[in-house]
Amino acid sequence: SRDEIVKAIRRVTESLFERESVVTQDKLLAEVLNTSLGAFDLGELKAVLSDLPELKNLGGEAVNPFYSPEEVIERETHSIEAVEDQKGIFEPVAPGFIPFPDEDSRKAQAELITGLLSSPDRFNLFRGVAGAGKTSTLQEFCRGLRSGGVENIVVVAPTNSATEVLKQEGFEQSQTVASFLLTPKKPPERSYIIIDEAGLNSLREGYEIVKLARKNNYRVLFVGDARQHNAVESGDFFRLLEDYSQIRKFSLTEIHRQQNEEYRRGIFECSQGQFEQAFERFDGQHFIHESRDYLDEAAAQFMEFTRNGTDLSQAIMVSPTHAECDRLTAALREKLRAANQLGKTSQTVTVFRSWNKPKAWLRQAENFQPGMVLSFVRNLKGVAKAGSMDTVESVENGRIKLASGKMLWVKEAWQFVDVGEARNIELRSGDLIQFRANRKDLKIYNGTLARVSKKAGYVDLLDGSGKILRSVELPKGYAAFDYGWVTTSHKSQGRTAQNVIAAAEKMDAKAFYVSLSRGRQQLSLHCPDKALLKQHLLSHSGDRVGIHDLIRDREIPPNAVLPLRNEVRKQKAMILPDFSYKEISSRIRRTAEQVKRLVMDSNIVRKMRSYRSRINAEISPKDEGKSLLGRFIGLFRRPAEPEKKVVQSEPIVYAEHSRNDELWKIFDALARDYEQRRREYHALFGKDEFRFTKKEKRYFRNQDARRENGLVPDAVPAWMENWKETAEHEAERSVRQYEQRRLEAVRKQLEESWKPFGELEKFYDSFCRTVIIETENTEIFNQIKDYIERQNEQRKSGLPPLAQPDFVSEWRKQAEYELEKINYERKFYPWTDEQQKIIADIVRDGHGFTPPQVISRSEASDYIEAILGPEEAERRYNKLRMGAIREAYDELRKYYRDCRNFLIVMPQTELWDQVRDFIEEQDRRQNSGQDLLPLPDFVPQWRQQAGYELEIIVRERKSDPWTDAQKRKILELANRGAKLPLANVISRSEADAFIKEVSAQLAAADDRSSRQRDTVDLSAKPAVEAVCDPAKYTGLPIRKNRPRF
Structure with missing residues (x-):
């Protein structure tokens, strides 16, 4: 019958439109036929559907139009109208407040706060991308509100986890949106309501907030990001206001959370909807890892970041689906057990896993079947406490009989229960669990994390950073929890960790953005197939379709909602009181204060007294009826000027x-x-x-x-x-x-279209200026050069730019890598002195261009060989090397001769002999015209040893000089033909050594009578006729002139 069809359609639409604002006729009818097992004729269904008053046909394709409930249309249209009607009705809160004084790095946040505090609107919208510093901005904004006289500030968030984060950030009185709307005790008038993570508000919640704000005279700030996750319930309220209303919008787009530059750029691209560029950037930075064992690799990465699971503040692990979360948890627990981070003994517990059925489904008793498991999401007096579960035994006449013997009326109990299944999990001490239902008596909330304690039956509650807050006994019969090692992207929104690990086969744009933006330092995304992940990411935005989206996309006509808008406009006064009085009470108070100041002014009082007698005489009987305030204000009005008489150029002719x-x-x-x-x-x-x-x-x-x-x-x-x-x-x-x-629009559009090419051309010029040797011999460089020349011809002709070929991005990546490599080599491997001299000679001779101030050794080598050729370059290198060797050798020989002149007796050590032999060989080569040998490695060692020995001798000559007896003995030896020492003062030990050596030589000479008795060259020094100045042999001049090797 028709009534049965109507009932079936309404039952289906109640469930469908709980999570969707608009559906097509085909989807709606298919769901009706599916639930009724084909009991109705399709033609009859279509006829009845078109006559239902609560559903409106929005138009679209004639064979498959869109449908939406009247209340959804009312909520969308009324929310937009209510926000726009309340613009400019308040005075700014604190326009003179200076946020973040002396902090230049927070300039953007300060400007946003100043704009919010100066806004005269009831409703404002603050969009902050993930990691932009919304929390610190809100803290400073609240300080500005209090400075402007706002006494009551209420901060709310849609979820318990977001509320807990707010409490940790200093907003201790924060609460959930549901609690705020349901509590009978509302904040007083003129309160300021801040809705954090407003993107998670459904259309119904946003609509109720708007109504409540106007009714109780609140000012409201919606804070969120429309590109992150939306509510499970239908309607994206935050996106609706941002895209389709004239609400005053304030934005923060500069990201501060991510410390890695490339990581931060990728998240910014996600926040702007550029997911393809973000994916390519993350992949290029090796943030995305492809493997068949992607879950196992993700678990291993988590172990590394968290030091085997001991420091949970270091990482958060995210996966988009419950199935992947379960498999990833199993892989991680295996590694934790192998690392002895979980207890050796285990216990099996039964927990509840929800089927996530809509509330409309729970309101229909016929949906419940024996064997289904119910979990109580709230305390139901006399039946069960929150978190406990029971099994359906039978269903009869709208009542459910539970296995425990308790009875439930579905019409009353549907708000207290959830339906799903029971599953067994293994728990060990050290395991991480997450609660799903609130137990306010134990301060356990949905989303709270806890570790299983070593004490049986107890768990340690954790804060957001993984620190233990307190230990509580797990309530008896509480089953609304699960493993907490891995979280879904929905539940991760609002949380932050040092690093983030994500594992997914597929992700939509919202899950990709939310999951990957949770980390500060590093990102690690694991998947089995990069191409599949990218394809799914780019084809699934995660946005749900609303009525205004269909109008924007021209899928339904713009006047599809006009009839209802007129109806809503007629009933507007009945729905909400009109608070567009523009703060009359505060303005009256300010006026009274101004009047009071005027009365206290002596000059004004004198003027009033001088006017009094004249004005009293002019008051007519009608003025006697005026109020005292009206007559008082009239004292300050200027006398009305007499009306000017208009001279008519022609008489006015009146007709009948x-x-x-x-x-x-x-x-x-x-x-x-x-x-x-x-x-x-x-x-x-x-x-x-x-x-x-x-x-x-x-x-x-x-x-x-x-x-x-x-x-x-x-x-x-x-x-x-x-x-x-x-x-x-x-x-x-x-x-x-x-x-x-x-x-002009075409010109601007053309300019915009040329911007990417301008950036490419600028980068190309910078690359060419940075690279010393032209790379025109590579194919890709020639392609880029030709492409830029053709683009410049297009631009000169006033035509739009050519499409960017694929090889451009490939070349740019290659060029960026080359530039990074060049800059690294210039910094750590700069050109040598020889190369600088050769290049200076080349530039001076006019054969090459002047390179930058500092280039690398490899660049300098390529530059020299490109201009001079390999043979000439090698010849100049050899010439410079020979010059450097000759210079070093000359300095060494001079130093050696100074040492010989200074020493009385030459040391008889192997090192001194090596130096003497090397100098003799070099002299032989120099005299014969051969190339000199490079200085051997033992020369610096000898110089250090020689300097040390000279310093010892200088100290001995000062502290222990030769005796008179030694002087007389040396003179006797001189008379016999020996040469005197080249010093005025020598030490006692030197004199003994000299006397001993010369005496031995003279004795040997006497024994060789066959030989001629010539003067014996005892010290192997060049002949010096005069005695040298001892100040010359202090050792300092020798060390000062020592060359560097």
């Missing part, structure tokens, strides 16, 4: 009343005919909206004034008779203006 009306009727007919012709001509040949000229407006205003004064119409002007001339002129003018605007 009947004749006057006839003339005006004739004129009205002429005016309507003139306007109609003008409009028709403009519609055919003009552009934009029809408007009267200034001349026409002035004439019709003058006619209106004559009509009000009872005068006859003025004469019809010639331009009114020749209407076509005016119409042609105005049509041409409108066409010109339209073309100018169109061309």
Whole structure:
């Protein structure tokens, strides 16, 4: 029957429209046929559906139109109207407040707070992308509200987890939106309500907040991000206001959470809807890992970040589906057990897993079947406490009999229960669990994390950073919890950790953005197939369709909701009181204060007294009836100026009343005919909206004034008779203006389209300037060069840019890598002195260009070989190397000779012998014209040892000089032919060594009588006739002139 069909349709629509605002006819009818098992005829269903008063056919395709409930249309349209009606009705709260003084890094946040505190609107919208610092901004904004006299600030959030985060951030009195709407005790008037994570508010909740704000005279700030997750219930309220209302919007787009530059850029691209670019960036930075064992790798990454699960503040693990969460949890627990982070003994507990059925489904008793498991989401007096579960035993006459023997009336109990299944899980000490139902007596809330304690039956409640708050006994029969190691992207919204690990086969745009933006330092996304993940990401935005979305996309006509808007507008006064009084009470108080200040001014008082006698004499009997306040204010009014007499150029001619009306009727007919012709001509040949000229407006205003004064119409002007001339002129003018605007729009659009190429060209020029040697020999570089030349030709011709080829992004990645490599080499491997000298010679000779101040060794080598050729470059290198070797050798030989001149007796060590042999070999090579040998490694060691020995000798000559006996002995030896030491003062040990060595040589000379007795060269030094100045041999000059090796 028709009644059964109506009942079936209403039962289905109640469930469908709980989570969707708009559905197609096909989907609606398919759901009805599915639930009724095909009991109805399709034609009858369509006929009944079109007659249901609570559903409105929005239009669209004729065979498959869109349907939406009347209340959804009312909520969408009324929310937009209510927000726009309440603009400009308040005074700014604290326009002089200075947020974040002396903090230049928070300039954007400070400007946003100043704008909010200066807003005169009841409703404002604050969009902050993930990680932009919304929490710190709200804290400073609340400080500004209090400085402006706002005494009561209420901060609410849609979910318990978001509320807990707010409490940790200092908003201790925060509560959920549901609690705020349901509590009978509301905040006082003039309170300021801040809705955090407003993107999670459904259309119904947002609608109720708007009504409550107007009823109780609240000011409201909606804070959120429409690109993050929305509510489970139908309607994206935050996005509706942001996209389709004239609400005053404030935005924060600069991200502070992510510390890695590339990570931060990718999240910013997600916040702007550029998910393809973000995916490519993350993949290029190796943040995305592809593997068949992606869940196992994600678990291993979590173990690494959290030090085997001991520091939960270091990472959060996210997966979009419950199935993947279960598998990932199992993989992680295996690793935790292997690392001895979980207890050795286990216990099996039964927990509840919800089927997430709509509330409309729970309201229908026929949906419940024996064997189904019910969980109580709230305390139901006399039946069960929140978190406990029971099994359906039977259902009869709208009542459910439970296995415990308790009875439930579905009409009353549906708000207290959820339906699902029982499942067994293994728990060990150290396991992480997450609660799903509130137990306020134990301060356990939906989303609270806890660790299983070693003490049997107890759990340790944790805060957001993983620190233990307190230990509580797990309530008996409480089953509304599950493992807490992995969370879904919905539940992760609002949470933050040092690192984030995500594991998913598929993700929509909202889950991708929310999941990956939870970390501060590192991101690790694991998937089995990158191509599949990217394809699903780009094809599933996660947004739900609303009525205004269909109008925007032109899938339904704009007037689809107009009839209801008129109806709502008629009932508006009955639905909500009108608070558009613009703060009359506060303005009266300010006026009274101004009057009080005037009365206290002595000058004003004197003026009042001087006027009193004259004004009292002029008060008429009518003034006696005025109130005291009216007469008092009248004292400050200036005397009215006498009306100016208008000199008439011609006498006013009055006609009889009947004749006057006839003339005006004739004129009205002429005016309507003139306007109609003008409009028709403009519609055919003009552009934009029809408007009267200034001349026409002035004439019709003058006619209106004559009509009000009872005068006859003025004469019809010639331009009114020749209407076509005016119409042609105005049509041409409108066409010109339209073309100018169109061309300007085209020009701006063209400029916008050229911006990406401008950035590419700028990068190309920077790359060419940075790279020393041209890379034109590579194919991709030639392609880029040709592409830029063709683009420049397009731009000179005034044409739009060519499409960007695929190789551009490939070249840019390659070029960025090359630049990074070049800058690294320039910093840590700069060019050598030899290369600088060769390049300076090249530039001086005019054979090359001047490179940057610092280049790398490899760049300098390529530059030199490219200009001089390999052979000439090698010759110049050898020449410089030989010059450096010769310079170092000359300095070494000079140092060695100074040492010989200073020492009385040469040391007989292997190191000194090596140096002596090396110098002799170098002298031989130099004399024969051969290349000198490089200085061997033992030279620096010898120089250090020689300097040390010279310093010891200098100290000995000062502290222990030779004796007179030694002097006489040396003189005796000199008389026998020995050379004197080259010093005025030598030490006692030197004198002994000298005497001993010379005596031995003289004795040996006496024994060789066959030889000629020549003067013995005892010290192997060059002959010096004069005794040297001892100050020369202090050791300092020798070390000062020592060359560097």
